[in-house]
Amino acid sequence: MVSKNTIKRITSLSQKKYRNREGLFVAEGTKVIKELLNSSLELVMLYTVDDSAFAKALQHHSFEKLKQVSSLELKKITFLKTAQNAVAVFKIPEQKKIDRSGVTLVLDEVRDPGNLGTIIRLCDWFGISQLVCSIGTVDCYNPKVVQATMGSLTRVAVVYTDIEAYLLKEKRIVYGTFMDGENIYSSSLPNEAVIIMGNEANGISKEVESYVSERIAIPRFGKFQATESLNVATAAAITLSEFKR
Amino acid sequence: MVSKNTIKRITSLSQKKYRNREGLFVAEGTKVIKELLNSSLELVMLYTVDDSAFAKALQHHSFEKLKQVSSLELKKITFLKTAQNAVAVFKIPEQKKIDRSGVTLVLDEVRDPGNLGTIIRLCDWFGISQLVCSIGTVDCYNPKVVQATMGSLTRVAVVYTDIEAYLLKEKRIVYGTFMDGENIYSSSLPNEAVIIMGNEANGISKEVESYVSERIAIPRFGKFQATESLNVATAAAITLSEFKR
Numbered sequence: 001m002v003s004k005n006t007i008k009r010i011t012s013l014s015q016k017k018y019r020n021r022e023g024l025f026v027a028e029g030t031k032v033i034k035e036l037l038n039s040s041l042e043l044v045m046l047y048t049v050d051d052s053a054f055a056k057a058l059q060h061h062s063f064e065k066l067k068q069v070s071s072l073e074l075k076k077i078t079f080l081k082t083a084q085n086a087v088a089v090f091k092i093p094e095q096k097k098i099d100r101s102g103v104t105l106v107l108d109e110v111r112d113p114g115n116l117g118t119i120i121r122l123c124d125w126f127g128i129s130q131l132v133c134s135i136g137t138v139d140c141y142n143p144k145v146v147q148a149t150m151g152s153l154t155r156v157a158v159v160y161t162d163i164e165a166y167l168l169k170e171k172r173i174v175y176g177t178f179m180d181g182e183n184i185y186s187s188s189l190p191n192e193a194v195i196i197m198g199n200e201a202n203g204i205s206k207e208v209e210s211y212v213s214e215r216i217a218i219p220r221f222g223k224f225q226a227t228e229s230l231n232v233a234t235a236a237a238i239t240l241s242e243f244k245r
Numbered sequence: 246m247v248s249k250n251t252i253k254r255i256t257s258l259s260q261k262k263y264r265n266r267e268g269l270f271v272a273e274g275t276k277v278i279k280e281l282l283n284s285s286l287e288l289v290m291l292y293t294v295d296d297s298a299f300a301k302a303l304q305h306h307s308f309e310k311l312k313q314v315s316s317l318e319l320k321k322i323t324f325l326k327t328a329q330n331a332v333a334v335f336k337i338p339e340q341k342k343i344d345r346s347g348v349t350l351v352l353d354e355v356r357d358p359g360n361l362g363t364i365i366r367l368c369d370w371f372g373i374s375q376l377v378c379s380i381g382t383v384d385c386y387n388p389k390v391v392q393a394t395m396g397s398l399t400r401v402a403v404v405y406t407d408i409e410a411y412l413l414k415e416k417r418i419v420y421g422t423f424m425d426g427e428n429i430y431s432s433s434l435p436n437e438a439v440i441i442m443g444n445e446a447n448g449i450s451k452e453v454e455s456y457v458s459e460r461i462a463i464p465r466f467g468k469f470q471a472t473e474s475l476n477v478a479t480a481a482a483i484t485l486s487e488f489k490r
Contacts, residue, residue: 114359118476125475127466150473185490221372221489228395230370230482231363237479238486244466245430 002047002073010077010089016139023092025141029084030054035151037061041090048086049074079143092141096157099130100172102192103243106132106163108208109199110232113138117148118233119197124152126240131156134163134208163196167211170194174213176204177235181217189243197236203229247292247318255322255334261384268337270386274329275299280396282306286335293331294319324388337386341402344375345417347437348488351377351408353453354444355477358383362393363478364442369397371485376401379408379453408441412456415439419458421449422480426462434488442481448474 012018013026024044027033030053037043037057047069048054058066074083105128110116116138123131138145140158167174176196177184196212198204204212218230218238230238257263258271269289272278275298282288282302292314293299303311319328350373355361361383368376383390385403412419421441422429441457443449449457463475463483475483 118479121473121476122479124467124473125463125465127468152473155467218370218486220370222369222400223372228366228369228397231366231478234363234367234479234482237475237482241463241483241486 002067002069002077007076010087011079013089014079014143016142019092019139019141024089025092025146026079026143027088027090027146028078028080028086028143029147030086032147032149032151033057033086033088036088036090036154039151039154041093041154044089044091046086046088047074047077050085053085080147095159096130098132098159098161098166099157100170103128103240104130104132104172104194105236105240106134106166106194106196107137108134108163108196108204109136109202110197111136111138111200112232113142113144114148115200115231115233116140116142117145119236120145120149120156120158121152122233122237122240123156124149126244128240129155129157131158132163132166133158133160135160164207164211167194167208170211174211175216175239176209176212176214177239178204178212178215178217179229181215183219184216184239184242185219187214187216187242193243195239195243197232197239200232247312247314247322252321255332256324258334259324259388261387264337264384264386269334270337270391271324271388272333272335272391273323273325273331273388274392275331277392277394277396278302278331278333281333281335281399284396284399286338286399289334289336291331291333292319292322295330298330325392340404341375343377343404343406343411344402345415348373348485349375349377349417349439350481350485351379351411351439351441352382353379353408353441353449354381354447355442356381356383357445357477358387358389359393360445360476360478361385361387362390364481365390365394365401365403366397367478367482367485368401369394371489373485374400374402376403377408377411378403378405380405409452409456412439412453415456419456420461420484421454421457421459422484423449423457423460423462424474426460428464429461429484429487430464432459432461432487438488440484440488442477442484445477 034057043061046066051068077087172192174194279302288306291311296313322332417437417439419439
């Protein structure tokens with residue numbers, strides 16, 4: 001049985017305020033949970049309708065942390081429209097120290113959980129170990145972000161900080177994507193760099209723009225001038241691909 | 246006043262079955278609707294709380310097609326959690342003829358509306374005028390796709406067809422992305438080609454794979470072998486960028 005109070009506490013974790021207060025976040029589905037169990041994250045409790053699915057993954061965790069529940073109970077604690085077969089609560093780990101080597105991606109107020117999740121996966125794919133986010137960027141422990149990252153969250157250090165203060169101390173070249181920037185396909189791109197991606201609607205803010213030393217652009221090939229700018233996650237995909245290729 | 250019957254008919258358009266039966270689809274929000282009004286699409290009716298916002302865009306449309314409604318009425322017909330200031334119903338245009346020139350992107354059972362929307366925007370950006378989708382690919386008139394395309398839907402011809410029959414008649418080189426493919430960064434990529442992107446969970450199906458003549462891969466730079474494959478929309482972004490750069 002899952003008590004009313006537990007249900008209330010778990011469901012409250014959909015909100016950042018309660019995640020921070022409790023220091024906990026939620027992951028759902030066998031695949032994502034298994035990846036998180038395989039990392040250094042600390043499991044608080046795993047609720048599942050099928051404990052056999054986790055037998056191996058739970059080897060290094062106390063068996064008291066697994067709770068077999070009914071589908072009805074799982075429905076009460078899921079954040080998804082259609083519940084997966086498991087919901088797990090993990091401790092939010094301490095934020096990693098800032099590392100100023102290699103390529104670092106900086107997000108200036110990215111708001112959409114799906115975009116952040118995709119960008120974390122991209123960092124993982126391209127071997128970018130640190131993602132620096134402005135304080136107003138969507139929380140990486142937002143349940144939608146956790147679902148979208150598919151485990152990459154455990155391999156990319158996401159750091160929330162005042163990005164102006166961060167950029168002020170930066171010695172690497174700082175790149176930003178702008179419509180009027182230099183063609184990224186013909187720019188020479190270094191192995192050590194900071195790349196800033198901006199907000200979905202407004203791009204890079206004026207304050208942050210002043211720290212950009214190299215303005216780059218992904219050229220548009222379509223003949224229609226009306227074409228909207230690229231989505232921030234696809235722009236990040238192309239930009240990281242160009243830096244790493 | 247919007248009648249109960251009208252509310253019922255509009256909200257039914259969230260389902261493909263009713264979109265096809267009525268030959269209609271819905272778009273929401275000033276920005277998207279304005280872009281669609283500026284295209285060859287036929288407007289059926291525009292419901293808005295702020296008709297002044299559409300004064301210019303509606304110039305070439307009959308004024309009888311605009312209906313001023315209350316916020317409460319708009320709430321009843323919106324598909325979004327938070328209603329924008331307008332909902333418009335358009336006729337679904339006739340499917341364009343298949344055009345076998347330049348670069349064509351083919352989608353094999355892409356299911357997520359956000360992914361399809363992003364891919365349509367990418368095609369628009371990279372000047373790819375035709376997107377060929379398998380019958381099981383999510384409908385491009387799904388409200389979530391319409392919102393995600395931001396008007397690109399009017400500039401990219403999306404064609405639904407039996408892609409095996411389509412590929413059987415194809416004379417251009419057919420590329421497919423696979424984990425074990427040739428490094429896309431060192432492949433020579435032609436100006437005339439067909440590129441297949443697969444389903445989110447299963448990739449390109451066995452049946453469709455047999456039509457692929459060139460297997461390409463986006464190399465993984467991360468040191469973690471556990472890293473999930475890239476999301477189909479970000480993989481499409483990098484692949485199209487490589488073909489067009």
